Amino acid sequence: MAVTIKDVARAAGCSIKTVSRVVNDEPYVSEATRARVQKAIDELGYVPNIFARRFAQQRSYTLGVLLHSGGYNQQAWLSSILEIGYEYNYDILPQSYFPAYKKSQQKLASLIHERRIDGLVTTPPCDLDEFVLQQVTQSGIPLVRVNPYDRSGDLPYVSGDDFQGARMLTQHLMDLGHRRIAFFRGPLNHRMSVDRFHGYRAALEEGRLEYRAEWVQDSLFNFDGGYNATRMVMRGEDRPTAIFAGSDESAQGALFALREMGIEVPGEVSVAGFDDMPLAGNTWPGITTVQMPYRNIVEQAVNLLVDVLNKKDSGLQQVILPGRLILRGSTGPVPDPQG
Amino acid sequence: MAVTIKDVARAAGCSIKTVSRVVNDEPYVSEATRARVQKAIDELGYVPNIFARRFAQQRSYTLGVLLHSGGYNQQAWLSSILEIGYEYNYDILPQSYFPAYKKSQQKLASLIHERRIDGLVTTPPCDLDEFVLQQVTQSGIPLVRVNPYDRSGDLPYVSGDDFQGARMLTQHLMDLGHRRIAFFRGPLNHRMSVDRFHGYRAALEEGRLEYRAEWVQDSLFNFDGGYNATRMVMRGEDRPTAIFAGSDESAQGALFALREMGIEVPGEVSVAGFDDMPLAGNTWPGITTVQMPYRNIVEQAVNLLVDVLNKKDSGLQQVILPGRLILRGSTGPVPDPQG
């Protein structure tokens, strides 16, 4: 029915193995033959049978991706990885994964043993899950962790630089003249929270600004967290002129709270987020934030995985990529203290 | 290396074909044999080789999903379909698709001809794309449209009932005593916009309320749309007491605008959205909205597709499922006119 490699071989007057060589860009085919075969392929509209190929090679050309459904920035990871997967000609099998859930574990086991994925990509916080690590080591499937919660261990990862991003953002606020900068710190068991916090402190130190504990609020990275933390830091007389909310959702909560209090943004108080989620541009004013190079991160992750699969890499790389400042309307010059 | 069907056959003392029958739950195996084979499978830890199976059957057991990346409610569709795909033991290959983009078209062609997907699911607005329809008819691959923009044609679909949802929501506002209800209508080339509008009007008529054109704003389904439309309807003296914003994002914009104007929600004006997106519960107050049964819709869609693939269905079904009212803080009783 469909055109097979045999039809091409017949049309090109050569063996099926030679056609296979041409299709897979292998060496040891003369230019003349290659051209003849290519012509036959084009004329017949031959498309290699993917089932046969995977069967013969016992490789799935498929990568599994674990996503945390409630997750932080799942959307950005997923769309990037789909894109990159297409470019590398790998199938992407995403699965939502809740650490320690029986059903999630079954799904992962199915990916590995039934679907026979060639490699696995984790997004936070799936890299923390015991079961994931155990399955990976047991099966020997190459793993790359994307933005891992936990950077310890030999396992490879590609991650955005939360420290650098937070420092850069804080620096931006200082460049605008702010000297009183509040920071909303996320959960302390997230490496990202801690890294961002350290970035904030590093910038303060570099600018010789005093660190004031009452302007650092422990909160969640969500709307309510930002809302409540804003209420807290804006209570007294001694208010900050800028709020680095730690995440975009949190910044949104801050915007809402400030609006409620009749405080103008950025006229009286500047607000900044982190992550550049879609919502960050959709508020008014738009939220100044740090964009992590999702596409780049995922590209490097997939690249690493594919190299390991093709034995071009030992798979021990650990990469950290810088973020980028996205300036929007929510930050502005510090108000004139006299005004 | 790995355990194959031959190993099981040897252990169970039967032919490989009999093992195959047991594995695939086919008839014509005696109970005794079935038990013996099952025991061997369990003891050896046999897992069928998916490559060989797909190769022999020339079926991918894979469904393609076209998602509009900027899209409306992509997230909800995707996580549902991954879930359902797992349950049906089908692989899900999602692709972001921008109508009329060359690259998107290449991706779709690749899904069909290289990946050889067994069926295709479209999410709005991909069901409108000429190329999609052409590829589907040409290749004969079964298609199900989920929440199609366009319900015309014989192609099967499973859709939420926007009309019923909007009517129900409007009815809810009327039950709270509102007689002056604004409606923000989305783009008129979206069936959903139109259906929701008709639902709104139907409810008004049933409640014998006057339809007032100046309270219907043509806007976009996003934050800015809701913000601007709110500014418009709240301009004059003759203000509505409730706003049905047409979508959650739009409702968020409305909340923001009302807050700016110092109008209390729901004390002075009630606000309602549509879709129950994650953000709807994260604002303050939470947005009363209509939740479409995403999981259910997708389940029926996949179910239909699988039935067609197994020749249990002709694939002409068109299903419409009702939504559900989600009550949150943004709607309340109409304020006392005397107050």
Added chain:
DNA sequence: CTACAAATTGACAACGTTGTCATTTATTGC
């Protein structure tokens, strides 16, 4: 007990590619 149908089982081909290895052809060094 016989004839026939139904249930059960197995032998073997087929699916379309890639991997291995042998063979043929071209190229190089002397």
Added chain:
DNA sequence: GCAATAAATGACAACGTTGTCAATTTGTAG
């Protein structure tokens, strides 16, 4: 021009399952 080497090519097995069909066993009606 000859041997040695490298490049090009092809024959054929292997991958592990399912589909087809024939063979065998069991059950049933008369």
